[in-house]
Amino acid sequence: MIQIQTHSVRPGQTLAKPVLGKNGAVILATGTKLTERYIGRLKELGISAVCVHEEAASSLAAPARDTAPSFQDIHDGASLQASRAAVADTVADFIGGDAILKRLSVPLLGQRFLRIYGHMLDYVSRQPVIMEQLALLHDKDPFLFQHAMNVSAYSAIVGFANGYSESQLYELTVAALLFDIGMASVPQSLYAKSGSLTPIEKERIEAHSIEGYQRLSELEGIPYTAALCALQHHERYNGSGYPFGIKQEEIHPYAQIIGIADIYDALVSPRHHRKAYTPGEAIEYLFGSGDTLFNLSFVKLFVGHVSIYPVGSRVRLNNGQTAIIASVDPSFVQRPIVKVIQEPDGSLVLYPYELDLKDSLEVVISDIVQ
Known part of the structure; x- marks a missing residue:
C-alpha cells in the first residue's frame, strides 16, 4: 500500500484504504477500482491523496488535502x-x-x-x-x-x-x-x-x-x-x-x-x-x-x-366519477376504499356508496380534486 496524489492516480488502480470524508464517513470503500469518473469526482471533492496497492502506484508524493472550492452565493x-x-x-x-x-x-x-x-x-x-x-x-x-x-x-x-x-x-x-x-x-x-x-x-x-x-x-x-x-x-x-x-x-x-x-x-x-x-x-x-x-x-x-390519499380528500376516477377517500389499507395505499358522490354526467349521488378499488382493478384514481 502506498499513498499517492490524486492527480497521479491512473484508472484501474485499486484503493488499499477507504476514502473518507469529514467525520470519517466512507466515500469510496477499500477495494474500489478507480475509474476516470471516480478520479474526477475525488478531485472535485478536494481529495488530494489516496492509498492504492503499491504494485499499481506511480508516485509517492502526498500533500495535505486541498481546501474545497468555495460555494458561490449569487443572491440579491x-x-x-x-x-x-x-x-x-x-x-x-x-x-x-x-x-x-x-x-x-x-x-x-x-x-x-x-x-x-x-x-x-x-x-x-x-x-x-x-x-x-x-x-x-x-x-x-x-x-x-x-x-x-x-x-x-x-x-x-x-x-x-x-x-x-x-x-x-x-x-x-x-x-x-x-x-x-x-x-x-x-x-x-x-x-x-x-x-x-x-x-x-x-x-x-x-x-x-x-x-x-x-x-x-x-x-x-x-x-x-x-x-x-x-x-x-x-x-x-x-x-x-x-x-x-x-x-x-x-x-x-x-x-x-x-x-x-x-x-x-x-x-x-x-x-x-x-x-x-x-x-x-x-x-x-x-x-x-x-x-x-x-x-x-x-x-x-x-x-x-406515507398517506398518498388522505382520508376525506376528494378524487376523480378514470371512469369520470368523483369520490371521497373513505379508508386506506396501508399495504395497498394506491387502491383505497372510496365513497362515490358524483356520477360522470355531473349528477350528485343521493346515497353515496363505497367502492373498494382493490376489487375493481379497472377503476383507478386519475386526479385529486382541489
Whole structure:
C-alpha cells in the first residue's frame, strides 16, 4: 500500500484504504477500482491523496488535502431577505400543522410523530445556519424550498417507522431539508431550462451533489450526515446513480430514504416539461424500482406509512366519477376504499356508496380534486 496524489492516480488502480470524508464517513470503500469518473469526482471533492496497492502506484508524493472550492452565493439582498421571512413562516406552519398529520397512513402513530417532528422543526427554526440555507433554496425557487420541506416530512415519517431515535430523526430531518442545497449554485438559465440538456449541461447540474457536500461539510452546526446525503441522494441501489455510482449498503441509509422521498415528491409535482403524476402512479413506480433503484425495505416503509390519499380528500376516477377517500389499507395505499358522490354526467349521488378499488382493478384514481 502506498499513498499517492490524486492527480497521479491512473484508472484501474485499486484503493488499499477507504476514502473518507469529514467525520470519517466512507466515500469510496477499500477495494474500489478507480475509474476516470471516480478520479474526477475525488478531485472535485478536494481529495488530494489516496492509498492504492503499491504494485499499481506511480508516485509517492502526498500533500495535505486541498481546501474545497468555495460555494458561490449569487443572491440579491432584498430578495434573500424576503425569502428568510417566507421560510420562517412556512416552517412555523409545518410545526403541529394538519398537513403533516394527513401525510401519515397510520393514524395511531400520528400524534406521537407530530409531537417529535414539530419539536425538531422548532429547534431547526432557531438554528440560523440551517435557516439561512433554506432561505437560499427559497430565493433560488420557492418550489425548490417547498420540495425540501415535503421531502423532510416524508423522510422523517420513514425514519420514525424504522424506529430511529430522536437524535437520528433530527439528523435525517436536517439532511432532508438541505439535501438539494447545491442546486442554489446552478446558473438560473440552466436551472429553468425546459428543453433537453446537452451532455455538458447535464454534467453541470449533476455537480450540485458535490457542491452541496462541499458547502454543508464546511458549515458549523450542520450534521455531517447532511453533507453526506447531499453527496449521495442521487446514488442508486444498483449502482446506476451519481456522482460515484456506489450501490446498496455503500449508500448511507439516510441518503437512501431521502432518495425515495425526493423521487416521490418530484413525480407528484408538476415540472416545466410535464404535468404531475398521480400519487398512485408514483407509488407503482417506487414498487417497480424496489431493489433496483431503491432498497425495497425502505420502499415498503414509505408506502406503508406515507398517506398518498388522505382520508376525506376528494378524487376523480378514470371512469369520470368523483369520490371521497373513505379508508386506506396501508399495504395497498394506491387502491383505497372510496365513497362515490358524483356520477360522470355531473349528477350528485343521493346515497353515496363505497367502492373498494382493490376489487375493481379497472377503476383507478386519475386526479385529486382541489
